[in-house]
Amino acid sequence: MPLLDSRTLEPRRTMSIEDLEAGAREMRAWTLIALQAAGSGHTGGTMSIADIAAALYLAHIKHDPADPKWEGRDRVFWSAGHKAPMLYTALGMAGYFDEMPVSYHGEPLPQFAHIRGVQECVLLRKLGSPFEGHPNSRKLPGIEVCSGSLGQGLGVACGSALNAKIYGQDYRVYCIMGDGEQQEGSVWEAVMFAAHYALDNLVAIIDDNGLQIDGATADVCNVESLAEKYRAFGWEVIECDGHDMAAILGALERADAIEGRPALILADTIKGKCVDFAEDVVGYHGVPPKDGRYGDESLDAALRCVGATDQFPPERVDEILAFADDYGRLAAARADAEVPKFGRDWWWNAGEDMQVEMEPTRNGFGRGVAEVGADPNVVAHGADITGSIRMDWFYKPDTKTEDPERKRRFVSCGIAEANMATVAAGFALEKKTPFIGSYGVFATGRNWDQLRTTIGYSHLPVKVADAHGGVSVGPDGATHQALEEIFLVTAIPGYVMFVPCDSLEAAKATKAAADNDDPTVVRFAREATPVVTSDDTPFEPGMANVIRYRGSAERFVDAFDTVLASDYASEDEDLAIIACGPMVPEAMRAAVILKEEQGLETRIVNLHTVKPVDADAVAAAARDCGVIVTAEEHQVGGMGNIVAGAIAKANLERPVRLDMIGVQDRFGESGEPWELVKVFGLTGEHIARAALDLMGK
């Protein structure tokens, strides 16, 4: 009884098992094309949930694509938000996008007026598209809530289900989770809650494919037996083959009939299902088919695997991908248009000289943790994204080969950041130097109370790798772009926080973290950014560097002098730019623009340590220059307000003009990293423009 007309409650469409199997096949195909067009995204989990998604959206749940907010609809919460592409495809197949024009940041694009419906899903992860890397309920109909940070959906589902009980509504609530996700303690809070309230209008579905990013769930942090655990928590557990359409439908019907307790459908699935080269392969968690369009592990091979080549012959795939490409070009152009214009193109490596190398700051962390890992008292922890943040270089010091002695000192914690923090505290108490890490949202936010009370209040030397800071994380979108950590960490007494400007400085900061006795956070980014220091550049924790542009050079890095702020003699520059992290290279580029186009001299203050802050360097910059631009790839004010406070408290005898560059109090979004840097106003050109505005030029 799915796909109702919400006014008449008559079915809009009824599908047989065969129809649903064909639907799942088509959904897999669309999803694979979307992943290919995006160039990133999750093949493994989308393929494993495909049949369940088809069963729910095309057959089992009450809903009306023409009336997405219909109060009588059944609710489906995708707690495992990274499976979003299959959610989009399911909604598209059900008809949710039939009337929705192709748009860029909400603006309809008439050139794509002929495209409607499920095809729009191939705009996955593109700048300006509503098909973000993780589901955004504010941008698309049919999505109940934003998700992407694991372990939160079941609680939302509980609230929705209890609402129906209290207010006498008869919709049913479904929640899709992964098996690795069961490592998050918040899931068990919700499991306990649902049983306590006897939420028999709630059905949880675990896509139990046995794999997570770091490996087999049984190896990373074993969650089995999930059936026994849920039963001990008072749930009814129904096990089924998650790729047998009749079995899925039967399980859903049985679950709906349970009274007096919530029901779990434990669906035995295969990660990457139907794409033979991706089936049960750990490496296919978060990437599209590898060989591009053609090859052994290509999109075309994948479409053959799922049996969709009749429906998607090469010429049709060409056409679909061309649409995605066209949209991507438009988005890139729109992003370019956001960058303030100057006399020439000053972009990275745009000219013959001033060449710069790019490397992700995370690689610097990796080299740093590999180096300090030589000390047998250093211990490293993983939270299922070990390779992504380069924590694995701890036990693969050559970045390739596992060192068994070091591997023994690597503590795999699974997706349980709160526990990881307290486990590390235990090691710190035993005089070890523990590193923990994850994407910044999870590494400093999900475990904030643990960082505060167990680690901070006890003042234990736990070291936190705060990875994926900034919008330059790219296509994963807002949920994975940490923009708040400077607020979170500097709030806690006794913490040291480094925000290194490039990969070399990231390695130095990591080593400094290992050397001090304080809880210490190193914030770094995902994308390759310019290397603007050398091995000889000074790095003193708690002391800023001053960087000065001295004239064009063949290599960008050679065009600047860098000294410790305490060693710097004022040149009474026209302005100062105070920056941290990847905004330091942008500040340097701004200095070049301001000098070459306007003859202005800029003092760049690299505030690589945001706590304790070098208040003297900040005050000196304000006193000597009188014009300050702060720049951070972070919610504006994280570093900027600290700078403003230091200036204010210095009680200078002169007025100071100040502007702050940063993310202007909004969430990130999906897009290519450098597109986002442009759209969020984080380029050297934006800094230069702000400086000129401050000076009335």
Added chain:
Amino acid sequence: MPLLDSRTLEPRRTMSIEDLEAGAREMRAWTLIALQAAGSGHTGGTMSIADIAAALYLAHIKHDPADPKWEGRDRVFWSAGHKAPMLYTALGMAGYFDEMPVSYHGEPLPQFAHIRGVQECVLLRKLGSPFEGHPNSRKLPGIEVCSGSLGQGLGVACGSALNAKIYGQDYRVYCIMGDGEQQEGSVWEAVMFAAHYALDNLVAIIDDNGLQIDGATADVCNVESLAEKYRAFGWEVIECDGHDMAAILGALERADAIEGRPALILADTIKGKCVDFAEDVVGYHGVPPKDGRYGDESLDAALRCVGATDQFPPERVDEILAFADDYGRLAAARADAEVPKFGRDWWWNAGEDMQVEMEPTRNGFGRGVAEVGADPNVVAHGADITGSIRMDWFYKPDTKTEDPERKRRFVSCGIAEANMATVAAGFALEKKTPFIGSYGVFATGRNWDQLRTTIGYSHLPVKVADAHGGVSVGPDGATHQALEEIFLVTAIPGYVMFVPCDSLEAAKATKAAADNDDPTVVRFAREATPVVTSDDTPFEPGMANVIRYRGSAERFVDAFDTVLASDYASEDEDLAIIACGPMVPEAMRAAVILKEEQGLETRIVNLHTVKPVDADAVAAAARDCGVIVTAEEHQVGGMGNIVAGAIAKANLERPVRLDMIGVQDRFGESGEPWELVKVFGLTGEHIARAALDLMGK
């Protein structure tokens, strides 16, 4: 084999079952006296854990009080930190304090040179004493880690136990938890982790007394069957009578013999055990005997119950309490000495005129939520401290009688703040207005990622009661004194945050929160603070008030004019004080001092909305006055840096002198509320002194 000499490994003392029972009796007595002397603290849980504590510290574990950091010692982690008084007593009985002089903030006090050992524990919760409301490992030997925020200890114990496995050490690890604590998801992360690593050197002990603050655990959010749950998670479970010494020792021995998996001792206990009037009584969770020294529910009655009157006859109790009182007076005097001196005593209600009433701001929240609760679409959530934060007034609108219709809209979540946030998100999605709340550390920190991603990113109108903000929380100490929420909340896009200045404004802020469509946090305090507004005082969200002192009056509140900042015409005052929360009354008192003693005119800006901030009012104050003191009962800079940023970005053509009053980047501590306000530099006198220093006076 307890109480070893760590050099010879010879026992220092061996105790029989009878000795241990006598020890437990004495520990109960010391603990009850300490609670009485403190005037607050946890009778219920300390009595229920007493026998287990005696068994561990006096008999079972390997440790040497003369060498507290001995590497070979067994570790005991008290995850349930609120049972600290019994931990202190156990350590004292074991001899940990035999060589420790009585001290104030680490300074030995020669007048108490004759007092040593367990008697020092009666300094519980006193300012300057190391016996804080919750355990502080930096202040006392024998405490492994700071605790007090539930659900964190088992993870630390796991880290310690895994360290022993990796590094080949043979100590054993114990972790004491409560049954209510099992509602925290982080516990289940650690339970899973311990099984994954087969930590058979780890023994968890649950003091399963069946009660928590809000009622029976089974009613608040049922955790049973804990035995089945732990078994399903792969643990060995040993059940025992937690008040039978032989049974406890037997269970500990059996637990130590388990191989290949961690062991849980599920100890069946009675909350308040041995104190008959407190046994199994919910109301005795967090208070000492009620009738003071004598009466039906008094200390003396309690000592009789536990059979300790022979050992503690009245005259001995007198002497012990007198010691605690003497210490308390000394601490109060030390706190007074921290307050800057002026021509006369300007303290609250010190004179005949300028009388002020005091009421806790939490009561204002209670009245507010009671009022908005008349709307059937308002839903309230509890996290086991429902009464303490006044959330219960939602369903007891007269503060006494439960309204059944409203009670149906009250969602008891247990100690599971992360899940509470997501459950509320579910209600918000269903067009309800959900209120959640807890102590600020837990209500904005423990669930930060949920506030960010599920609620903030989806922009759901969840309303957060951020209670117990500030050091004025008092004797509970640092773990329960939230000082970081302005950083945490203002970091998230789209949030509104109110920090009302008194109980009347707290009610207005609560109603404003119910009325808007945004995620909204209302921060308020525990202790009674001056009521400095009236029902007619304007309250416009997002707009500051300007308060001006107009001359002495009978009632403090009548001595001031208060208008919306946008309606205020500058009087070119000598300085401005920008404050929020309970620092607004202190700012008003500072204005009185500055006027009456120095003839200075002060503009007080009540920044009750810290997000969105009234940048115009801030900039105007800086422009018109040139001298600014910010004042917040929070880590300094939470509001102060926002103010500094607003001033800096206003690009005024004049220099501005600024200082910030707040907690100076350190954790709170135990003490009486007003003592702490003085010691942490948060009085009107401190504000006035800072202003005069800024002006060179």
